[in-house]
Amino acid sequence: MSTVAVLEGSGTTGSTTTSALLAACLPEGHPVVLAECDPSGGDLASWAQLRDSPGWSTAVASGDRSWDGLQTHLQQLPSGLNVLVAPTHTTQAHVVTREAAKRFGPLLRSMSDITVIADCGRMTGEVPSWALVADFVLLVVRQASSSEGATVARVDRAGECLDALRAARLTVGVVVIGARPYSPVELAAAVHADVFAVLPEDAAGAALAAGAWTIGRGAARSPLARAARPVSERLVAVLSGIGSGVPVSRDAGAEAIG
Numbered sequence: 740m741s742t743v744a745v746l747e748g749s750g751t752t753g754s755t756t757t758s759a760l761l762a763a764c765l766p767e768g769h770p771v772v773l774a775e776c777d778p779s780g781g782d783l784a785s786w787a788q789l790r791d792s793p794g795w796s797t798a799v800a801s802g803d804r805s806w807d808g809l810q811t812h813l814q815q816l817p818s819g820l821n822v823l824v825a826p827t828h829t830t831q832a833h834v835v836t837r838e839a840a841k842r843f844g845p846l847l848r849s850m851s852d853i854t855v856i857a858d859c860g861r862m863t864g865e866v867p868s869w870a871l872v873a874d875f876v877l878l879v880v881r882q883a884s885s886s887e888g889a890t891v892a893r894v895d896r897a898g899e900c901l902d903a904l905r906a907a908r909l910t911v912g913v914v915v916i917g918a919r920p921y922s923p924v925e926l927a928a929a930v931h932a933d934v935f936a937v938l939p940e941d942a943a944g945a946a947l948a949a950g951a952w953t954i955g956r957g958a959a960r961s962p963l964a965r966a967a968r969p970v971s972e973r974l975v976a977v978l979s980g981i982g983s984g985v986p987v988s989r990d991a992g993a994e995a996i997g
Contacts, residue, residue, distance in 0.1 A: 741978040742847050744776070744873035745914075746859040748896040750889075751881045753916050755782060756945050757938065758858035760964060761877075763820055763948075764971040770853045772813065774823040776840070776869035777860030778833040781825030789814050794824035795839045796831070804842055806850060837868045844872030854978065862900045866907050875977060876909050877935060880926070882917035884940060890920055898930045912977075914970070916940055936970040939963055 745761070747754040755777075762773040775781035775795070784791050793812040801808060813821045826832040847855055859867040862878075870876050880897045883889035897913070904911045912935025915926055923934040944961030 741851075741875070742844070742855045742857055742869070742873045743974065743978070744857045744859050744867065744870040744876045745879065746862045746867055746870060746876065746900070747879040747881075748893065748900045749861060749863055750893045750896055751861075751879055751916075753881050753945075754860055754879050755858050756948055757877075757879050757914060757916075757967075758856050759816075759820075760948055760967040761971050761974060762854075762856040763818055764964065764968045765854060766972055766975060769975055772821045772823060772853060772855050773816075774855050774857045774869075775825035776836045776857040776867065777825060778829070778836050778867065779860050780827045780829045780832040782827075783816075783822055784814075784824045785827065787816050787822075789816075789822075789824060791824070791827070794826075795835050796826055798823070799835055799838045799842065804846060806846065809843060809846075840868035840872050844869065848872060848874065854975075862903075866903050866909075870904065870909060871907060873909070875974075876904055876911045877914050878904070878911055878932075879914045879916065880930075882915065882919060882921065882926075882940070884917055884919045887920045894921075894926065894929050901930055901932050912936070914938060936966075936973065938966050938970070 745754050745758040759773060762771045765771045775783050783789060784794070793814065795812070798809055798812040813823060816822055826835055857869040857873060859869050878897060878900055880893060883893065901911060911932060913926070913930060913932050915923060915934055915937045917940040918937065923937050927934045939962045941961055941963035944963030947961055948963065
């Protein structure tokens with residue numbers, strides 16, 4: 740099983756929607772679990788009208804540390820995507836997600852037939868526990884299209900996150916949301932890291948995905964969903980050792996933006 744941690748720096752939003760889209764857009768034949776691993780608390784249960792449990796809380800409380808046992812704590816989004824929900828309250832989520840990484844992280848990395856997309860939320864200090872046990876980390880950076888200054892501030896904070904992730908010897912790629920004001924090449928140079936993918940700033944598409952938690956009913960035709968599919972395919976290639984986290988070209992970035 741390959742684990743991909745998705746997180747964002749201070750000032751940026753979009754890790755949960757990005758995680759859900761990448762998980763939903765993985766090619767057929769690649770079973771996937773979307774895991775809420777945000778120590779500040781989970782949103783999936785309330786947004787998708789799921790129950791608070793089962794989820795990570797019941798998995799951690801259980802004595803069963805096997806994959807068969809973990810499957811009993813899964814729920815499904817309206818799209819059919821399997822999810823592991825986190826507690827909504829920060830104090831409880833912080834403890835539960837950390838303990839879940841300790842107890843289940845090694846198990847998941849030892850398996851090879853399922854991909855886990857771990858939404859780690861905002862990185863404000865220490866490296867999230869699930870990033871430490873992930874095979875690959877995606878750092879989301881959202882540009883402020885109307886403000887170069889705001890974008891520079893977000894990029895600076897992303898750079899601080901990257902320094903910490905590199906110090907932990909993690910393999911990292913940057914996912915940029917938005918085509919302006921800077922190109923992927925300029926952003927890569929600014930953070931000294933590969934730009935793994937560029938996704939469009941598509942508020943309507945994000946609302947469709949976050950509202951129904953499904954790829955369908957209009958969401959599949961949105962610019963955001965169309966851009967996410969090749970990113971998920973590339974992610975599979977990287978995890979399979981076929982591709983690599985090389986920077987996207989200017990042409991590739993423009994194509995993804997549509």
